[in-house]
Amino acid sequence: MDITITPKDATGAERHLDVSIPAEAVAAAEDKTAQRYTSRAQLPGFRPGKAPAGMVRKRFAQEIRQEAVQTLVQDAYQQFMEGDGKQLDLVAQPHVHDLKLEAGQPLTFTFHFEVRPDVKLEKVEGFTVTRRAATVTDEQVTQQLEQLREQRAAWAPVELLPQDGDQVTLDLSVQEGDEAGPDGQPVMSAPQQFQVVVGQNQAIPAVEALIRRAGPGETVEEDVTWPDDFPVEEERGKSKRVRVLVKEVKRKALPALDDDLARELGDFDSLDALTTAVRGDLGQQLTRETDAEARAALLDQIIDANPFDVPPSWVANLVQGYAKAYQIPEQDGQRFFQEFRPLAERQVRRDLVVDAIAKRENLTATSADVDAEIEELARARGTDAGQVYAQLEKAKRLGEIEHGVTERKVFEWLMARNTVTEGEAEGTPAAAPEPATEGPAAPAAE
Numbered sequence: 243m244d245i246t247i248t249p250k251d252a253t254g255a256e257r258h259l260d261v262s263i264p265a266e267a268v269a270a271a272e273d274k275t276a277q278r279y280t281s282r283a284q285l286p287g288f289r290p291g292k293a294p295a296g297m298v299r300k301r302f303a304q305e306i307r308q309e310a311v312q313t314l315v316q317d318a319y320q321q322f323m324e325g326d327g328k329q330l331d332l333v334a335q336p337h338v339h340d341l342k343l344e345a346g347q348p349l350t351f352t353f354h355f356e357v358r359p360d361v362k363l364e365k366v367e368g369f370t371v372t373r374r375a376a377t378v379t380d381e382q383v384t385q386q387l388e389q390l391r392e393q394r395a396a397w398a399p400v401e402l403l404p405q406d407g408d409q410v411t412l413d414l415s416v417q418e419g420d421e422a423g424p425d426g427q428p429v430m431s432a433p434q435q436f437q438v439v440v441g442q443n444q445a446i447p448a449v450e451a452l453i454r455r456a457g458p459g460e461t462v463e464e465d466v467t468w469p470d471d472f473p474v475e476e477e478r479g480k481s482k483r484v485r486v487l488v489k490e491v492k493r494k495a496l497p498a499l500d501d502d503l504a505r506e507l508g509d510f511d512s513l514d515a516l517t518t519a520v521r522g523d524l525g526q527q528l529t530r531e532t533d534a535e536a537r538a539a540l541l542d543q544i545i546d547a548n549p550f551d552v553p554p555s556w557v558a559n560l561v562q563g564y565a566k567a568y569q570i571p572e573q574d575g576q577r578f579f580q581e582f583r584p585l586a587e588r589q590v591r592r593d594l595v596v597d598a599i600a601k602r603e604n605l606t607a608t609s610a611d612v613d614a615e616i617e618e619l620a621r622a623r624g625t626d627a628g629q630v631y632a633q634l635e636k637a638k639r640l641g642e643i644e645h646g647v648t649e650r651k652v653f654e655w656l657m658a659r660n661t662v663t664e665g666e667a668e669g670t671p672a673a674a675p676e677p678a679t680e681g682p683a684a685p686a687a688e
Contacts, residue, residue, distance in 0.1 A: 245318050249326075250352070255551035257330075259353040261318045268349045271310040279306055311341070314349055322353070331358040334555035356553040361598040369543045370661040373536040376528040378521055386520050390507055391499060397492040403457050404491050406441030410453055411490040417483040428483040435489075446472065449484060456488040536662055537653050541592045544656075552590045560586040599652050607647035612640065615647050 244267065250258040276299045285293040285301065299306065315338055336355035343349045397409055404410045413433035423429045438444040440453060448466040456462045463485040472478045497503050504516035561582050564570075570578045600606045607615075613627075616634065620627040634640050 245321055247318065247322055247326075255356055255359045255553045257353075257355055257357060259322065261351050261353060263314050263318065263349040265346055265348050268310070268314065268343065271314050272306055275306045275310045275313070276302075307343075311343065311349065315351070319353070330355075332356065333358050333553050356555055359550045359552060359594065361548070361550050361594050363544065363548050363595065363598055363602070365547045366544055366599065366656065367659040369540055369547075370663065371536050371539040371543070372663045372665045374532045375664055376525065376532045378524045378528060382524055383517060383521050386524060387499060387517065390516075390520075391496045391503065392494075394497050394503065394506060395494045396497075398495055399458070400491050400493045401458055402491060402493075404440045404454050404488070407494055408440045409437065409492040409494070410440060410488060411435065411437050411492075412453060413487040413489060414449075415485040430483065430485060433485075433487065449486070452484060452486045453488065456486060458488055458491050461485060461487045537657075538592070540656060540660055540662075541595060542588070544595055545588070545591045548595070550591070550594070552587060552594065556590050557583060557586045560589060596649055596652050599655065600648050603652075603655060605648060605651040605655055607644045607651065611647045611651075612644050615643050 244264055246262040248260045248262075250260055276295065279302050280293065280295045280298045281291050283293050283298045283302070284290045285297065288294075319336065332355055334356040336353055339352045339354050341349075341351035400408075413435055415430040415433045417428040418431050419429060421429065436445075438450075438453070440450065444450075445453065446466075446469055448469075452462050452464060452466070463483065465481050466484040467481045468477045468479060470478050497506075499513065501512045504510040504513045507516060508519075510516040510519065558579075561579050564582050564586065565575060565578055568578075613631075616631050617627045620630045623630065631640075634643060
């Protein structure tokens with residue numbers, strides 16, 4: 243078949259091919275498809291496969307043309323992949339754009355597909371990054387100790403008006419509709435029980451103001467205007483009668499920060515021992531954070547010095563992963579995509595750089611590396627390495643372990659060849675991993 247395929251661009255992650263198929267080939271494909279339809283068509287008054295060809299062709303004209311076009315598209319795709327396309331590493335399903343077909347004219351369209359970028363890293367050494375000082379402050383230690391006190395706090399009922407931090411159990415009734423009842427009073431909904439912590443924005447401000455005015459067993463009722471930023475748009479600005487019955491008020495009692503609390507929290511014989519452990523844990527956490535910031539900053543410099551295109555589908559898949567993780571509502575999807583696309587594109591570039599260095603410098607994790615990592619995890623958990631391996635294999639997370647080891651080896655290699663200075667500079671937070679992308683498939687017309 244005389245199919246003409248003309249590349250529009252030969253570099254970058256996105257490629258386009260202009261395709262032209264002669265009118266004679268289009269007619270032949272339609273005739274062949276029509277014959278197949280005729281052989282199996284069932285039309286009223288005729289036995290299966292015995293209806294006149296002209297009648298079948300007229301009855302199924304649209305279906306015949308669509309199937310013929312799809313066949314020709316597949317033929318063109320196969321011809322390209324058996325020729326110049328052999329050397330390409332497709333990373334997404336090709337698509338067809340700008341398809342045009344008029345009677346007696348050639349079939350023309352454009353193939354759009356994405357390929358894995360050729361990441362040529364000409365400069366990966368000689369950069370300087372500043373790592374934020376991993377210094378734990380007394381204030382951070384105090385905050386962590388206060389959180390530990392919060393975990394051991396006890397709630398006790400009080401016969402007082404609620405105040406900030408109190409846990410209130412209440413029944414809430416809200417006016418239904420605008421019509422008054424037989425007694426001339428608003429019709430109220432059946433009471434619904436809620437539990438809120440005062441001062442934590444768990445109720446709209448006007449309702450929380452009512453809660454603060456009633457002690458246990460007391461009821462307060464008043465007209466309330468729904469705020470302009472209320473999540474349900476049609477309720478914004480409406481004024482309704484609200485009735486609040488406070489059933490119980492509980493106040494938090496924090497334990498003393500002393501040796502007894504330290505012994506309750508773990509294997510600590512004194513408050514000093516607990517404080518030392520907290521400071522050490524915070525230091526390890528801060529070191530991990532500052533190391534991640536420095537690595538990300540170094541990768542950003544390498545990316546800026548070695549520009550390359552990235553497949554748009556990989557970026558879109560990563561944004562979709564973020565949206566799913568953050569449970570973004572469908573109506574906010576487009577806005578979320580626009581806001582997160584730069585972050586996702588940067589992450590795709592980082593992952594490609596790490597992969598390119600790992601392959602070039604032979605730093606990809608080996609089976610022995612993965613086994614050693616699993617043994618370390620097992621020791622940390624106090625369990626058997628075989629059991630940990632089985633759990634990871636069942637959860638299909640062995641790939642994560644391999645990727646993590648490879649990434650660590652790459653960063654060790656990079657840090658040894660670049661300069662890291664210590665200071666107070668803020669770094670760039672480490673980015674999230676890239677969701678899996680799908681491999682190439684046959685093209686589909688759009």
